[in-house]
Amino acid sequence: MSVIAEIIDTLENKVVKLVLKIQNLEQKTQELQVDLTKSAQIIQTQLTEIEALKAQYETLKIANSLLGSDDNKRDTKLKINSLIREIDYCIAQLSD
Template sequence: MSNLSEIVDSLENRISKLLHRHEKLKQENVKLEEELSELRSQKDRYQNEIDQWVETCNSLKTANSMLGSDQHKRETKLKINALIREIDQCITQLSD
């Protein structure tokens, strides 16, 4: 009988420890999910900032080539030609 009592006590102790560990893991999981959400938000902000800098860089390249820089003239000519083609397409659609 005493042996059975010891086994039950041991099981209760183990279950208690498992429940406590489970609760700690749940709390840690919630904390990690919050951190993940914050990091994703931060990543989105950084990506937006990178996109803005890339756009600014491209604008500066175009402006630089229009000011006479030989370095980006080809890119500018290609961009201007693409814009002219788009305008021509718009005019064609309006004419129809």
């Protein structure tokens, strides 16, 4: 009987160790999920900031070309033509 008792004790110890490992892994999983959520929020914030900076860059590029820079004249002319077309379209809509 003592052999069976030793086997049962060994099995019980192994089960307890496995339960502790499972609990540790679940805790680590939760921590990783929190980290992942924080990282996703940081990425979203950075993407928003990048888009704002791109828009600001385009605005500065157009303003620079309007001030006489030859670098972006073509882009500025295209943008102005696009704005004129939009204004003409709005006027046509209002006229109807």
